[in-house]
Amino acid sequence: MSQTTETAEPFALSPEILAKIDKIVPRYPSKRSATLPLLHLIQDEKGFISQQAAEWVAERLELEPIKVLEVVTFYPMFQQKPIGRRHVKVCRTLSCALNGGAQICQKFKDAFNVDLNETSKDGEVTVEYVECIASCGTAPVVQIDETLHENVTEERADQLIEEIRANAKQAS
Amino acid sequence: MSAGENRILFKNIDQPGYGRDIDSYMAAGGYETLKKAVGMKPEEICSEVMDSGIRGRGGAGFPAGMKWKFLDRKSGKPIYLVCNADESEPGTFKDRQIIYKDPHQLIEGMMISAYGTQTALAFIYIRGEMYEGARILEEAIEEARAKNFLGDNILGSGYSCDLIVHRGAGAYICGEETGLIESIEGKRPYPRIKPPYFPAVLGLYMCPTIVNNVETLCHVKHVIERGGKEYAKIGKPGNTGTRIWSVSGHVQKPGYYEIECGAMTYGELINDLCGGLRPGRKLKAIIPGGSSSKVLRADERFTGKLKDGTEFDWGVGDIPLDFDSPMAAGTMSGSGAVIVMDDSTDIVGALANINAFYAHESCGQCTPCREGSLWLKKVTARMIAGEAREEDADLLKSIADQIEGRTICAHGEATAWPVQSFILKFRDEFIEYARKQAAERKAKNAQPAAVA
Structure with a gap:
C-alpha cells in the first residue's frame, strides 16, 4: 500500500x-x-x-x-494550537463579575458565534475567559490581543466588536 | 489626590504634565536618592531599611529589613534581587500604576536596594499580560542605563548591576516568591518547600535572593531619602509608611488611594474617598485584602486587645487601614485590595467565582490543594447551577479545613480562607439558598408532565 x-x-x-x-x-x-x-x-x-x-x-x-x-x-498564555487572528480575553474574576463581566463575555461570544476558547468559523476571533488581569478598579475589563480595554460597558463592547469586524474586512 | 490621602509613592502619578520618561522623573528630583545611596556604605542602606520598619506590600507584610538581614552573605555566592511585579491577587491593581506611569521610581528603588544588598543581577518579574508594561520598563531601563543609573560602575561607585525584565505567562502561582524563582529558572513555577529553600539562603540558582514587591521597593527609595527613623514617623509603630489601597466592586469611585498607615478606616476609605455605595444600596460584605483574605460581614463586631494592649471594639467600617488591625479582626490586609460587595450580591455566586479562581491557579503539586480546590469549585458550581443542598455549607467547610496547613505554599490557605469565612459568616444564606432551590425543584417535579 x-x-x-x-x-x-x-x-x-x-x-x-x-x-x-x-x-x-x-x-x-x-x-x-x-x-x-x-x-x-x-x-x-x-x-x-x-x-x-x-x-x-x-x-x-x-x-x-x-x-x-x-x-x-x-502557563495559560502559551497556545499549543493556532487560535484566531484576534484574541479576545474577558476577565472572569470577582471584581469584573460584580460589574457585569459575564454579560460582556456573552456579547463577544454571541457576536462571533463561538463558545469559550473557540475560534470563529472564519478563523478570525477566539474568545476566552481569563483570570484577574489586575485592573479591578476599572471593571469590567477586556484585553484584545495586547491592548487592555477598561470600563467596558455593553455599548463599549458593541464598539469593540465593530472594530474587530471592520479590521477583519480590511485585512481580507 | 483626595482629601485624607498622603501621596508619597503616588506623588507624581496622574499629575498634569508628568510623563513616564526619565526627564519628568528627574525634573521631580528623581535619582537624587540613588546618588546619595551610592555614597553610603551598603550596610548603612540595610540598617536604614531595618530602622524604617517597612513591611512587605505584596501580601504577607513581613518586615523588609529582616528579609534582607537573612541574606546568606557568607556563602560567597552571588546575590540576586527580584522585584515581584506579578500583580495577580484578585482585586489588586496598584503596582500597575507605578509600572505604567512612574517606572523610574521602581528602577531607582531597585538600584538602591541592589546596592544595599550588593546584588549581582536584578530582575523584574512582570506578569505576562502586561505587554505594554514590560515595554515601558525596558525603555526606562535603557534611559537609566544611558545616564549610568544602572549597568557598569553605577555613578562611578565601582558597583555594577544589570536589570532584566522577565515576563511571566499567566500563572497566578508565580506571585509566590519561590514559584517565581522557579519561573525565572525556566521551569514550572512549583513553589519550593521551606525549610530549606528560604530565598535569602537558597533562592534563584540556589543563591541568596531577595524577592520584594513593586510597592515595597519603591518605599526603599523614600526610606533612604528621608532616613529610616524619619520614615518610621509616618504611620504607626509596627505599621510604618503609607499603603496603596486598590478598591473595586460596588463603590461609586473605585480606584487606588495612598493612605498613611492607620490614618483612616475601611469605612472612611469606602464612604469618603470612594464616594460610598451606589444609590439605594447597603453594604453586605468587604473582602479586605485580596480575594484570599477572609471576608468581613457588614454587621460584624470585633472586640479584643491589640499587640500593644489597647482594647478595641470595632464595626467593619471602624477597622484602621494598616497591617495589624485587619489581622486583629481575624483577617488580613494582604495586598491592600479591598473588594466591596453591596446587598445585590449573590454571596454563593461570589464564593463560586473565587473558588473557580483558586482551582484554576493551583499548581497541582500538593494533593490537598490540587484536589480540594477542584472539589470546592465543583460544589459551588453545582449550587449556582440549581442543585444546592443544605449540607453543602458543611461539606465546603470540611474540604477547606482539609486543605489549610497541608500544602507547600500559602495557595492552600488562599483557597481555604474564603470558603471558611464565607460559610462561617453567611451560613444562613447558604442554607436558605439550598432550601429555596429544593422548594423550586419540588414544585417543578410536582407539575404534571406536559403532554407531548
Whole structure:
C-alpha cells in the first residue's frame, strides 16, 4: 500500500527574532532561564507553540524537549494550537463579575458565534475567559490581543466588536 | 489626590504634565536618592531599611529589613534581587500604576536596594499580560542605563548591576516568591518547600535572593531619602509608611488611594474617598485584602486587645487601614485590595467565582490543594447551577479545613480562607439558598408532565 509521505515544513524563525534570541540568552546566568522569553518571542511570530517550536527551543537552550514542553503546557498564555487572528480575553474574576463581566463575555461570544476558547468559523476571533488581569478598579475589563480595554460597558463592547469586524474586512 | 490621602509613592502619578520618561522623573528630583545611596556604605542602606520598619506590600507584610538581614552573605555566592511585579491577587491593581506611569521610581528603588544588598543581577518579574508594561520598563531601563543609573560602575561607585525584565505567562502561582524563582529558572513555577529553600539562603540558582514587591521597593527609595527613623514617623509603630489601597466592586469611585498607615478606616476609605455605595444600596460584605483574605460581614463586631494592649471594639467600617488591625479582626490586609460587595450580591455566586479562581491557579503539586480546590469549585458550581443542598455549607467547610496547613505554599490557605469565612459568616444564606432551590425543584417535579 502506497502512502504519501507527509513532509513537515521545516521550522524556521525570522532573522529579527533570531537576533533577539541571540541577545537574550547570554543575559541569563543559566540558559534554561531564557525558556519563557524565547517562547513569548516565538508565539508572537507564529501565533502558537508547536511541538517543533518547543523542540527548537530545547535544542537552542541545550535542554531535553520535555523541559520546554512542561513549561508550554503549564502557563495559560502559551497556545499549543493556532487560535484566531484576534484574541479576545474577558476577565472572569470577582471584581469584573460584580460589574457585569459575564454579560460582556456573552456579547463577544454571541457576536462571533463561538463558545469559550473557540475560534470563529472564519478563523478570525477566539474568545476566552481569563483570570484577574489586575485592573479591578476599572471593571469590567477586556484585553484584545495586547491592548487592555477598561470600563467596558455593553455599548463599549458593541464598539469593540465593530472594530474587530471592520479590521477583519480590511485585512481580507 | 483626595482629601485624607498622603501621596508619597503616588506623588507624581496622574499629575498634569508628568510623563513616564526619565526627564519628568528627574525634573521631580528623581535619582537624587540613588546618588546619595551610592555614597553610603551598603550596610548603612540595610540598617536604614531595618530602622524604617517597612513591611512587605505584596501580601504577607513581613518586615523588609529582616528579609534582607537573612541574606546568606557568607556563602560567597552571588546575590540576586527580584522585584515581584506579578500583580495577580484578585482585586489588586496598584503596582500597575507605578509600572505604567512612574517606572523610574521602581528602577531607582531597585538600584538602591541592589546596592544595599550588593546584588549581582536584578530582575523584574512582570506578569505576562502586561505587554505594554514590560515595554515601558525596558525603555526606562535603557534611559537609566544611558545616564549610568544602572549597568557598569553605577555613578562611578565601582558597583555594577544589570536589570532584566522577565515576563511571566499567566500563572497566578508565580506571585509566590519561590514559584517565581522557579519561573525565572525556566521551569514550572512549583513553589519550593521551606525549610530549606528560604530565598535569602537558597533562592534563584540556589543563591541568596531577595524577592520584594513593586510597592515595597519603591518605599526603599523614600526610606533612604528621608532616613529610616524619619520614615518610621509616618504611620504607626509596627505599621510604618503609607499603603496603596486598590478598591473595586460596588463603590461609586473605585480606584487606588495612598493612605498613611492607620490614618483612616475601611469605612472612611469606602464612604469618603470612594464616594460610598451606589444609590439605594447597603453594604453586605468587604473582602479586605485580596480575594484570599477572609471576608468581613457588614454587621460584624470585633472586640479584643491589640499587640500593644489597647482594647478595641470595632464595626467593619471602624477597622484602621494598616497591617495589624485587619489581622486583629481575624483577617488580613494582604495586598491592600479591598473588594466591596453591596446587598445585590449573590454571596454563593461570589464564593463560586473565587473558588473557580483558586482551582484554576493551583499548581497541582500538593494533593490537598490540587484536589480540594477542584472539589470546592465543583460544589459551588453545582449550587449556582440549581442543585444546592443544605449540607453543602458543611461539606465546603470540611474540604477547606482539609486543605489549610497541608500544602507547600500559602495557595492552600488562599483557597481555604474564603470558603471558611464565607460559610462561617453567611451560613444562613447558604442554607436558605439550598432550601429555596429544593422548594423550586419540588414544585417543578410536582407539575404534571406536559403532554407531548
